[in-house]
Every structure is written in C-alpha cells, then in structure tokens.
Amino acid sequence: MNDTATASLGIPRPALAKWLPRAEAVAIPLAALICGLVVFSLFLLTQGKSPIEFYALIYKAGFSTAFSWQNTLSRVAPLLFAGLCVALPARLGLVVIGGEGAIALGGLAAAVLGASMAGASPLIGLPIMFAGAALVGGAWIGAVGWLRIRRGVNETIASLLMAYIAIALMNHLVEGPFRDPASLNKPSTAPLTDALRVGDMPIGVEVHWGFAFGVLACVISWLLMDRTTLGFAARIAGDNIRAAQVQGLPVGKLVIGFTALGGAFAGLAGFFEVTAIHGAANASLVAGYGYTGILVAFLARHNPLAIIPVATLLAGFEASSGLIQRRMDLPDATILVMEGIVFVVILLSETLYGRLPVFNPRFWETRA
Amino acid sequence: MTDIGLWGVPLAILGGAIRVSTPFLFVSLGECLTERSGRINLGLEGTLVFGAMTGYAVAYQSGSPWLGVLAAALAGAVFGLFHGWICKFRGVNDIAIGIAMMLLGMGLAFYFGKPFIQPVAPDLPAIPLGWWSDIPQVQAALQVNALFIVGGLLALALHWMFRATRIGLTIRVVGDSTDAARAIGLNPDTVRLLATAAGGALAGIGGAYLSLYYPGSWNEGISSGQGLMAVALVIFARWNPINCFWAALLFGGAGALGPALQSVGVSSGYYLFFAAPYVLTLALLILTSSPDKALHGAPGELSITK
Amino acid sequence: MKPSLSLTRRHFLGTAAAFGGAAVAPSLLPGQAHAAGSLTVGFIYVGPKDDFGYNQAHAEGAAAVKAMDGVTVIEEENVPETNDVQNTMQSMINFDGAALLFPTSFGYYNPHILELAPKFPDVRFEHCGGLWGADDPKNAGSYFGYIGMGQYLNGIAAGHATKSKKIGFVAAKPIPQVLNNINSFLLGARAVDPSITCQVIFTGEWSLAVKEAEATNALADQGCDVITCHVDGPKVVAETAAARGAYICGYHADQSPLAPEMYLTGAEWNWAGVYTDMVTKFMAGEPIDNFVRGGLADGFIKMSPLGPAVSDAARNQFEATKAEIMKGGFAAIKGPLKDNKGNMIAAEGEAFVESDVALESMGYLVEGVIGSTS
Incomplete structure (x- = not known):
C-alpha cells in the first residue's frame, strides 16, 4: 500500500479524514435513535399498544402535513x-x-x-x-x-x-x-x-x-x-x-x-x-x-x-403527544417515557465514537 | 388551641425545617455518596418522583407505608444501578445520562401513577416528640417522622464511614483518582456502580417521604424540583454528609418562612419571601466560597467540578 | 377501584393484537373521530383530570357529554397555557374534526383562544372563566358560575363549626375570583358570628403541593380550625387540615372521601348540566350565548352533602340561606361594609348581588380577613 494522497476506492485520503468523522456523527445518533425507538416499542408491547400505530401517529402529528410541521x-x-x-x-x-x-x-x-x-x-x-x-x-x-x-x-x-x-x-x-x-x-x-x-x-x-x-x-x-x-x-x-x-x-x-x-x-x-x-x-x-x-x-x-x-x-415528539393521548388512549406521560428511553440510548451510543472500524480511514485502506 | 401570635413564625420555621427537609436530606446524602465516588447523578429528581409514585402505589396496594418505603428504595436502587452501569462505558457523559434519566423517571412515574392520583394510601406514622409541651402548636411542630431521624443518623454514619472505615476510604480513593484506585487493585466501575445504586435508593426513600408523609399524597406536581435542588445542595455542603444535614434543615426552615409570615399578617411581597431558601443559600454560598479554594473537598474525578 | 399491577389476560391479548393487527390501526384512518351526523367535542385541561379539583370538575362535565348520543368526546390533560394550547386546539380541529372546544383553563383565553377563533369561524370555542367581551370573536364564549355563593354557604357551615373563631383560607393568587371566594367565606361565617376572622395565605401557584401543605400547617398553628382553599387541586390542603384536626370546607369538587369525618360541606362546580345543555344547543344549531353566567339556582354550582360534623343549628341556617340564594338576587357583599384597610366598599343600603359584574373585578379583602391583596 502506498502512502500517497489517494487511498482505496478512489477516495482521496484527506476527503476520508474529513468526511468519515462527519458520517460518524450522523450515523451513530441516527442508529441510536432507531435502537431507542425499538426499545420503546417493547415497552409499548407490554402495555398492549401497537408501536406501528404509535410511530405513525408521531409522523402524522409532527411531520406529515403543513399543520403538523407548524405544530412542530x-x-x-x-x-x-x-x-x-x-x-x-x-x-x-x-x-x-x-x-x-x-x-x-x-x-x-x-x-x-x-x-x-x-x-x-x-x-x-x-x-x-x-x-x-x-x-x-x-x-x-x-x-x-x-x-x-x-x-x-x-x-x-x-x-x-x-x-x-x-x-x-x-x-x-x-x-x-x-x-x-x-x-x-x-x-x-x-x-x-x-x-x-x-x-x-x-x-x-x-x-x-x-x-x-x-x-x-x-x-x-x-x-x-x-x-x-x-x-x-x-x-x-x-x-x-x-x-x-x-x-x-x-x-x-x-x-x-x-x-x-x-x-x-x-x-x-x-x-x-x-x-x-x-x-x-x-x-x-x-x-x-x-x-x-x-x-x-x-x-x-x-x-x-x-x-x-x-x-x-x-418538538415533533411533543407535538404528537396530544394525538397519541386521544387516539391510543395512552396517558400524556407516554411521550416522556419515550423521550427518556430514546435519549438514554442516544447518550449511551456516544461510547461508540472512535470505536467502529467502519469510520476509521484504515478500514477503507485495508480493503484496497 | 393556644394563641401563640408571633411565636408562630420561629415555631413554623422549626416545624417546617423538620417536615420539609427530609426529602432534601435523603437525596443530598445519596448524591453525596455518589459524588464522593467520582460520579454525578443529576437525575435524582426523576428517581425521587418515581420513588414517590412507587412508595404510594405499594403502600396503597399493601396497606403498609413501610413496605412502600422499601419499594421506593428498591426502585431507586434500580435507577441508580442503571445509571451506574451506563456510565461505565467510555465516553458516556454522566451528567447527560442523569438528565435523560430524570425524564425517564418522571415519565414512568406519571405513566404508571395515573391510577394512584385518586386513592388514599396510608401515611407513615409520626413520633410525637412534643409530648412535654401543653401547647398544641409545639406538639404539631415536633411531630417528627422516623425517616427524619433516620436521615440524621445516616448523615452521621456516612460521615463516620468516609472518615474511618475501609469502605469510606475505598469510595474516596476512587472518587479522587481513577488511576490511583486501579493501581491499588480497586475496580472503580464497581465502586461507582454500588455508590450510585445506594444513592438512588436514598433518593427513592426521599420520594416516598413526599408521597407517604409530607405532603402525603401522590400527584404529578408532588415534587417542585426538590431532587434537582438537593443535588445542587451537595456542592453547597462541600460533599460533607453532616453539612448536607444542615443544608437540608436550612432549606426546609427557610421554605416555611413565607407561609408563616403570612399567617401573622405579613403578606405583601409574598413571592419574595418564598424565594428565601434560594436567596439564603446563594448568599451563604457566595460568602463561603473563595476563588483560591474554589472546590475544597471536591472529589477529583467529578466531572462537574473538573 | 383498585388498579391491578399484574399483567392481565386482557393485557396479553392486547399485546398479541398489537403484534398482529397494527397495520390497519383504525386511529390512522382519516375522519375516524367524526362519522356522519355526529359531533366531536374537545376538552382541554391544564392539569390531571383526576385532581380532586378544578380539572376533575370539568372532566366530570365531559363525562356527562360523553354519555350523549351522537357525540364523540376527545380530551387532553396537562396542557400548559402557552403556545401548546393553540397547537392542541388546532390539532383537535384538524385531525379529529372537533367543532366544539372546551378549553377549560382560565389562561387559555387571552391570547390563545382570541388568536384562533377568527381563523376557525366554523368552530365554537367555549371557555371557562367568564372573560368574553363584546369586541371578542362571536364564535367564542366564556362562561362562569357564581361560586362565591358556595363559599358563602361554606362559611355558614364553618361559622358554626369553629371554636377558635378563626377560620383559614389557602389561596393561590390574589385575583378577583379568589378574593371573592375569600370574602364570601368570611361573610358567610360572620352571618353566624360577627366576631369570626379569616386568615388567608397565598401560595403564589395554582398547584404546588408542599407549599399548600405548609400554608395549611401555618393556618393550623395560628389556631384556624376550619380551613378551605382555592387552588387547583384541594387534595393536599384537605388531607393536611384533617391531619391537624381542622374541619374542611371543600372547593371545586367533592373532597369528602379524603376525610369524611372532618368534611363539613363544599362548593362544587356542576358542569355536567351546563355542558350537556351547550352541546344540545350546538347540535340543534341553536345559538349559545357568548356571555354565560349562572349560580346555584341555575345548576352551575352545587354543594357537597353536609358532613357528620355539621350541627343541627348549622344545618338549619345552611338550608335556609341556600333556599334564599336559590331565589336569586342574593348579595354577600352588602353595606355597611369596609375592607380590611378601613375603606368603605358598600355603604348602608348598598348591595352587590351575586350576578353583579362589579364583583368580577374585586380588588379588596373585607374587614375581618387577615391578609393583603398584594
């Protein structure tokens, strides 16, 4: 492997060094967000409520229509x-x-x-x-x-x-x-x-x-x-x-x-x-x-x-709280529980920074 | 009832100090223990509220308030264990996790607490320490809950533990330097895990006091930030359990000032009287701080004071 | 109603269903809440709807509406008096097709309802608090009840029960509606014994458990042996007063289950009749007045049943005065009467009847009330 400005896959090394940390900073919290929502789904299932309905309502109330966006x-x-x-x-x-x-x-x-x-x-x-x-x-x-x-x-x-x-x-x-x-x-x-x-x-x-x-x-x-x-x-x-x-x-x-x-x-x-x-x-x-x-x-x-x-x-979570109360007959605190779970998982994911090989430039070099 | 006039004010401050201080005392002792091990758990407000709900619910279901206290302590310990376990991972910020867990604790407490807002759970009994007086107001002020006494003794015990026992030394070493602790063969993560769990248990008891004794009912507004304030009081108390006791008493007593003054007819500017505990604490804090010995007594590994 | 903590069969079935049938969750279908020919009514509460107080009184009214044919009730609790309530109202209108809204907290009106009503001319906003003025939108209304009369009757029960001749009042803020209650409570008691005084303590917040308990204790320390309150949830005050051996007069809702022996009576809202009436009118397309008031006679308020501690003499005077109030035109504030700073507020022969609008801007505490308005 040569040590010049280009690494594998045709991506220049400086670009890797610049973009990999940014990709890491986006990918890790997003993945954690999804994990958090999965964990919260388990909570909902123990309560006999449908997670799919729940998340669809969040989307509907917080992010679907013009009014949803206004609400958020x-x-x-x-x-x-x-x-x-x-x-x-x-x-x-x-x-x-x-x-x-x-x-x-x-x-x-x-x-x-x-x-x-x-x-x-x-x-x-x-x-x-x-x-x-x-x-x-x-x-x-x-x-x-x-x-x-x-x-x-x-x-x-x-x-x-x-x-x-x-x-x-x-x-x-x-x-x-x-x-x-x-x-x-x-x-x-x-x-x-x-x-x-x-x-x-x-x-x-x-x-x-x-x-x-x-x-x-x-x-x-x-x-x-x-x-x-x-x-x-x-x-x-x-x-x-x-x-x-x-x-x-x-x-x-x-x-x-x-x-x-x-x-x-x-x-x-x-x-x-x-x-x-x-x-x-x-x-x-x-x-x-x-x-x-x-x-x-x-x-x-x-x-x-x-x-x-x-x-x-x-804000989107908060915006959907009302609709969830009304449609799913869940208490207003449900959104608080979800926020708590999701945020703990996201904060926990901070331990992954710098540890995932995929975000290390070397990972891409060794593939060469 | 005897007319005690202006004597009502100091008496109310005394009574208020005893009645109101206990949650502050338990939470701050718990946090003191946690912080001495080098961790900060800012989420004890959530633990307190969850403890209040659990204590009330279990007392209502079982008919025994003491079982409620036990359940609150266990619930608090679970929260503490969870916090301690998560913070073990490298790069995880203990303050941030605390805030998220505050949200989680309150969310779970409100979620599961809905059915318990209406029912009336049995209260913790009080010990009438005012039996020697004929004045009903004195008797009322000296209705002391056993938890208050336990809290006072616990402050002494923790103080002694930090000073003179092996456990206390272990906690202090871990709190002052992770590296030094490792060098002498201690496992800092385990020590902190246990210290945070114990701290959570104490915060849970503080919550049970709120719902099972004073004010003695469960609702979503039961805590007006006592848990958060108590965490801050630990810094004020310079991580010393005995000081935590005095700080909690000061805070409770000053909080009784507003209602007591109104009860003897001083009612203009009542919002300002209600701010007395905060003003007093801030003033004392400023007076006792100095830029040179900024954080005298602070555990070296504490993220909030680094 | 002991709630069970165990995982019930129903729970389990629900879980199973949640796995399976989620894809066609009915709540996601548009227009689910308003089938043809039916009306969706939205209720919004500032606190929990089982607070033994203000919100519970409204929720009981909502429950009566729920029982009506052709009506769907949607509810939301713990909605703060911020932009949040505007979003909640719009959400109920946009997503649930609500055509009649009951935003029940005082602070929802200005600016929030005033902001939204012109934008949704087909929606009716019915607010509790009595704030509607002639310049306000015609599709908004604000109703209130003469609950001061209830506190006057509370005062009569208190006047007979007190031995120390001192009664107490835990109040949130020195605003007209609260001052009217404090004054009425004392004047009712003074109708029994003119030497009675009333101590008031303001907590500064509508809901603050520890401070309410401290205020109640401070009143008991000063020898007040009958205590009432005007805060959102009287549960803490009632329980603390009972623990200190003081009698309780209730407010907002019936608190007698909290301390049956010590509960004398209580001034309660009676929204069920008011709400079903409004909903019936709305469905029939009849106009609803924008400015609505009512008292005991109109069924806007009611009294809790008298408790076991109420003496026969008290009962007689209570019932007689209640009958008097039911006739209408009763005045608690009547001359000669001074405020507690010595200013004349009603000259000899002058009287402010319950429906007098001047009472709605009351800024004084009458002679005999210990406390100040600022």
Whole structure:
C-alpha cells in the first residue's frame, strides 16, 4: 500500500479524514435513535399498544402535513435559545442549568420596555425590547460566570438558585409594580400594542420569527465556536483551565463572556415568547423551556448546529403527544417515557465514537 | 388551641425545617455518596418522583407505608444501578445520562401513577416528640417522622464511614483518582456502580417521604424540583454528609418562612419571601466560597467540578 | 377501584393484537373521530383530570357529554397555557374534526383562544372563566358560575363549626375570583358570628403541593380550625387540615372521601348540566350565548352533602340561606361594609348581588380577613 494522497476506492485520503468523522456523527445518533425507538416499542408491547400505530401517529402529528410541521416548528424556538444557554458555557466546561430564570426575566424586560413605548414604531421599539431582553438575560447568567471566576462559586448550583430567584422576582413584579390593573384574573404586564408584536414568517404556516432567529443564533454560535480564535480559546479553556491560563488566555473574560452570551440567548427566548405568543409577561413564561434546553444541549453534545435537529426532533415528539393521548388512549406521560428511553440510548451510543472500524480511514485502506 | 401570635413564625420555621427537609436530606446524602465516588447523578429528581409514585402505589396496594418505603428504595436502587452501569462505558457523559434519566423517571412515574392520583394510601406514622409541651402548636411542630431521624443518623454514619472505615476510604480513593484506585487493585466501575445504586435508593426513600408523609399524597406536581435542588445542595455542603444535614434543615426552615409570615399578617411581597431558601443559600454560598479554594473537598474525578 | 399491577389476560391479548393487527390501526384512518351526523367535542385541561379539583370538575362535565348520543368526546390533560394550547386546539380541529372546544383553563383565553377563533369561524370555542367581551370573536364564549355563593354557604357551615373563631383560607393568587371566594367565606361565617376572622395565605401557584401543605400547617398553628382553599387541586390542603384536626370546607369538587369525618360541606362546580345543555344547543344549531353566567339556582354550582360534623343549628341556617340564594338576587357583599384597610366598599343600603359584574373585578379583602391583596 502506498502512502500517497489517494487511498482505496478512489477516495482521496484527506476527503476520508474529513468526511468519515462527519458520517460518524450522523450515523451513530441516527442508529441510536432507531435502537431507542425499538426499545420503546417493547415497552409499548407490554402495555398492549401497537408501536406501528404509535410511530405513525408521531409522523402524522409532527411531520406529515403543513399543520403538523407548524405544530412542530412552532415549539422549536425556545428550545434552540435555551439549548444555547447551556451549550455555550459547556464548551468552557461549565454546567449551567438555570436558563429558565433568564427566560423569565428576559421576557419581563421585553414586556416592560414594550409597554413603556406604547406608541413607538416597531423599527425603534422592537430592537430596544430585543436588546433589553438579551441584556437582562445576559447579565443574569453572566453574573453566574462572574461569581465563578471572582468568587469561586460553583456555577451549577448558583445558576439553579438564581433561576428560582428570577422566577420569584418576575412573579412579584408582574403581580406588583408592573401589573396592568386591567389584567384581573391573570396578573400580567400591560399588553403590547400590535405594532410591537412579532408576527409569523411568510412560509405558509404559522411559525413566528423566533424560529428563524433561533436558527441564526445557532449558526452564529457555531461560527463563533468553530471558526474564530475566541471559540478556539474557549475550547482550550474548556479542556484544561490550567493549560489555558499558562498560555496566557483570558480565562476570566472568556467565562463571563460565554455565560453572558448564553444568558442573552435565553433572554431572547423570553423576548419571543412575549412578543410573538403572549403579548405580555405573566406566569405562563415559566413553562420549563430552560430545563428542556439542558437536555437539548447535552444531546447535541454542545454543538450549536446539532441543537437545531435535536430541538426539532424533541418538538415533533411533543407535538404528537396530544394525538397519541386521544387516539391510543395512552396517558400524556407516554411521550416522556419515550423521550427518556430514546435519549438514554442516544447518550449511551456516544461510547461508540472512535470505536467502529467502519469510520476509521484504515478500514477503507485495508480493503484496497 | 393556644394563641401563640408571633411565636408562630420561629415555631413554623422549626416545624417546617423538620417536615420539609427530609426529602432534601435523603437525596443530598445519596448524591453525596455518589459524588464522593467520582460520579454525578443529576437525575435524582426523576428517581425521587418515581420513588414517590412507587412508595404510594405499594403502600396503597399493601396497606403498609413501610413496605412502600422499601419499594421506593428498591426502585431507586434500580435507577441508580442503571445509571451506574451506563456510565461505565467510555465516553458516556454522566451528567447527560442523569438528565435523560430524570425524564425517564418522571415519565414512568406519571405513566404508571395515573391510577394512584385518586386513592388514599396510608401515611407513615409520626413520633410525637412534643409530648412535654401543653401547647398544641409545639406538639404539631415536633411531630417528627422516623425517616427524619433516620436521615440524621445516616448523615452521621456516612460521615463516620468516609472518615474511618475501609469502605469510606475505598469510595474516596476512587472518587479522587481513577488511576490511583486501579493501581491499588480497586475496580472503580464497581465502586461507582454500588455508590450510585445506594444513592438512588436514598433518593427513592426521599420520594416516598413526599408521597407517604409530607405532603402525603401522590400527584404529578408532588415534587417542585426538590431532587434537582438537593443535588445542587451537595456542592453547597462541600460533599460533607453532616453539612448536607444542615443544608437540608436550612432549606426546609427557610421554605416555611413565607407561609408563616403570612399567617401573622405579613403578606405583601409574598413571592419574595418564598424565594428565601434560594436567596439564603446563594448568599451563604457566595460568602463561603473563595476563588483560591474554589472546590475544597471536591472529589477529583467529578466531572462537574473538573 | 383498585388498579391491578399484574399483567392481565386482557393485557396479553392486547399485546398479541398489537403484534398482529397494527397495520390497519383504525386511529390512522382519516375522519375516524367524526362519522356522519355526529359531533366531536374537545376538552382541554391544564392539569390531571383526576385532581380532586378544578380539572376533575370539568372532566366530570365531559363525562356527562360523553354519555350523549351522537357525540364523540376527545380530551387532553396537562396542557400548559402557552403556545401548546393553540397547537392542541388546532390539532383537535384538524385531525379529529372537533367543532366544539372546551378549553377549560382560565389562561387559555387571552391570547390563545382570541388568536384562533377568527381563523376557525366554523368552530365554537367555549371557555371557562367568564372573560368574553363584546369586541371578542362571536364564535367564542366564556362562561362562569357564581361560586362565591358556595363559599358563602361554606362559611355558614364553618361559622358554626369553629371554636377558635378563626377560620383559614389557602389561596393561590390574589385575583378577583379568589378574593371573592375569600370574602364570601368570611361573610358567610360572620352571618353566624360577627366576631369570626379569616386568615388567608397565598401560595403564589395554582398547584404546588408542599407549599399548600405548609400554608395549611401555618393556618393550623395560628389556631384556624376550619380551613378551605382555592387552588387547583384541594387534595393536599384537605388531607393536611384533617391531619391537624381542622374541619374542611371543600372547593371545586367533592373532597369528602379524603376525610369524611372532618368534611363539613363544599362548593362544587356542576358542569355536567351546563355542558350537556351547550352541546344540545350546538347540535340543534341553536345559538349559545357568548356571555354565560349562572349560580346555584341555575345548576352551575352545587354543594357537597353536609358532613357528620355539621350541627343541627348549622344545618338549619345552611338550608335556609341556600333556599334564599336559590331565589336569586342574593348579595354577600352588602353595606355597611369596609375592607380590611378601613375603606368603605358598600355603604348602608348598598348591595352587590351575586350576578353583579362589579364583583368580577374585586380588588379588596373585607374587614375581618387577615391578609393583603398584594
């Protein structure tokens, strides 16, 4: 066998080195997804229910018609943002689990700013609300990073505690100082004017702009992480803080910057919930997206691009929950069981990376 | 009933600390054990909820709440074994598996728990430690569940175990360095498997306390994140079982502040009072942390603190 | 109804069938849910439908609709008040052909029903909460009941039962519907003995088991010996109160099975009649009012049977007042009456009858209630 640029089957070696890892990153989770669904099928069979019917309903409710896609995609936006809030700090080795709080406060900030600019044109009002939500969310999670660097406070517990504090603060402000007196039985901030609402994208189904911005946020984050020196520095710091410090990397600034950026994205989830869905801030902002985001980020292995398909898959599962309840007479928790099983199997499959000979360039060479 | 006025507040905090802290205590002791072996199981919230459901269901079917506790512990141990077994594989992230298993635990608990939302299961009995007082409120506050006492003793026992026993030493060595453990002939995977299983069992008991004693009923909102919070409290407690006990007491007591203040007429800003446990814990955490000894007491192999 | 954990024969047969006949699963066929000439009605709940409370009351109403001829009922529980409920409603319309929807949670109305109703002019949205205004879509409606009257009757039972002259109320949030219940409860008790006070504790959430238990304990610590509540699922409050030796007045649904000895009575929703009525009208093509209200006399609410702890004197006053309310035009809030900050809310001779719309924006707690509205 010669050692030049070409390997067997006419595929150049650099191409193999480039594409095999990518194929691996797609094939392993997909195979694991299928395995997970098979395992869940066994569970369904013990319950006397048909797996084929079940999966057909998921397809029908989540992915078949235009409405199915609307049902799925309209659930994706907050998961993208919440996932980024976990994934970005995770690249630095930080486990931030408090995105829920930044969503609540970001949404509140957008609503309060919007209510104070009732007559404003959307061109002025929306950017200010957008920036306000991002700033508040960024400051809240950035503070977690700051506490970590300056005071050595563990970010996992700090972010969780601060999430509960943020939600209490939001509830207090919504029922107290910022309450619209006309919001009688559901205390809310003053309703936004129609001009300050974010509408649906012109794609034929009702999915608001949060989806496009969420996808954009994932792409930007990926570029930042994989294509800039800043991202490179962050990954070094994530692998080994000491080494990063020895190399003179500004670890403190990186930690604060990336936690703040993640928080800003979580704040934007709140912005879109308020401007596109609720039209005001109220207790409905606390819907658990922040916690689902943790799962999304870990399933995506903290890769911002992978967050998009993972969030979409999860949204599709959630979208089908209703139809499954109604058609198969299964409890609403069935989807939770399926998600649990499927995700455990997918995460377990991570052990296969680098172990399957088929994804090793040598496998193809020895065939020559 | 005697009118105790403002004395109701400290009494409620004491009573609340005893009543509310037990799930935190069991879950955090369990997680402490797991984390000292170098693994983190973030999924104990799911174990707690599944334990709550199993405990309630078995107590209802059998008529014996203690059988329910046992079943919850067994169910928790199964979850722990599963987590421990999966995390043995190279490249599997223990935090991520924990989160997925949290989902699985809650899903299974809600799925199988539907028929048990309505029935009433027998509660665990309480020990009246307030017999010496004539004041009914004091008697009520000192209605102590045996599990609380067991939890306190367990904290002491674990502390002693880590300090002075061979098992404790083994767990600590494995937790501090996988390589060192292997070098002296220990099997880190087995130690972690058992530590995670034991941790799961304790979390299951914590859940059974919720459904079988306080608040003493099964429904899908029975846990308001106690399991997740308790896992975080372990970091706050610096991986020390005795500190876990105090942290759980602090958390339970501070949680009683909101309702107690309202009961004596202080009710404006009640959301902020309800946030007291979180604010207090965060403040203490910030005060007791310092950048130099950031993770004093942290097991060296713990992924969350590396 | 002891559920069995064992794998039953039926289970096994089901499993076998699942292997075999899955290919032609009927649920996948289009239009399965609405055969010709029949009506599909969708019910959406914010929590579990067997919560001994708000959702159970609605589910009992749905069960009555289910028993009607030519009606298919579809249900979904645990649907949050987010975009999810819009998706659920659309899913019921698109996939099941639902033509009449009962989204039963208060927060489903604005913005979710208001958003969807104009897009589906042929679908009728019937919401519980009493929110419909004249500018809202004509194919939407919002109904509610004067359940404050039920709490007033609860108060009468409580007024006779209390020895400490202190009664307690575990409430979710200080909003008009809750404040009206608290005030009515105390005023009912004060109709028995004007020296009675009512302690209120807000939990801040509609469903939060541990906090509800803590609130109940805090009330018992302060000597409250009759306790009622306004949270989504009163199970925890009822059980905790009974364990502390306090009497219970129920809410939303009948909680007497939880503590038969300590249960005095309860203010229950009676949706079965309301729902079957609406469905009958809808099927006959008759119009349904957009703004629907009703009380005890209209069969919107009912009282749980009086418990064994209710004395004869209590029973007499309870029945007499109930008869009074059944006549219509009863007022719990009538002058002279001050709020608990000393402001006059009803002058001498002034009265707010149960149907007075002003009560729906109540923002005060009456004199004798210990607690504040913010």
